[in-house]
Amino acid sequence: MSAASPTIIVRASHPLCLSATLSESQQHSIVQLLDLLPADVIDSDDKTDLSKPALIIKNMVDGRGISCPMPLLKTKVALRNVNIGESLYVVATDPNSQADIMAFCQQSLQTDSANPLALTINQATVSDNKAASDNHSKYSVDTIYHFIITKTDSN
Template sequence: MSAASQATVSAPYCIKLSSALSADEQQVIADLLALLPNSDISEIKTNLDNEASIKADPALIIKGFVDGRGLACPMPLLKTKVALREVARGECLYIVATDPNSQADITAFCRQFQANSVASLAILVNTVTDNAVSDDKKTQAADTIFHFIITKTDSN
């Protein structure tokens, strides 16, 4: 999917989870995305057969996931920087964090990345939810979760 076709996707977003994500990651992501309001997310598609079906129609393609819940600043940002190495232009990275500083850190990083790179990072979703989610790995101590969906785009 080119950055040009990515730009035609508008809120509420249809989200497709890449087959590069494990089944466990897809389930955790789907559960977390379900917390977001309908004005942000219209549909979440998981367990897609192949990359061709993922790219067939306009949607946000989540290729990577950073689970920063329970991590203090600057760890969610550092994990985001590392995970972005695996995300190609037109693909998205989904980040969740519970540290309130993450919101300012990740937003500032995206602005700085855009100013210093050929590619740019666009924050498509920057939402806060006050619902706790529990999974096998973590039990939420904090109810506030910061959600980010960042896409790599051309700087043009």
């Protein structure tokens, strides 16, 4: 992205709410992945600033291990089932996903989209990949790109 591009502001310390429509395994996976994020990005304990609106995570796209453009395409499909005010949690390991998803959200803000998208969380984490290290692979560390995309009202 060029320096002249508008900046998407990443807001921190939102209270989180996992939708009841998520399966137990999805909820468990989301909690494990969110635990990788630094505490100042998401604060899910009782000290959370309750004056900020809760992020209601309605669905998750797990784009780990798949290359672009698939994480973005899966994100677009999943957003069809996300209502205004709800969020989609996306994780990916392909570095191109970060630029693609940022541009997609930014484009929704610049066009006359009926439901602009707010990129609430955009954070990369590095985690040890235990399975890869057990196999003595040279790829023992993965960068995971985390996104929480909230569908907003155009009014």
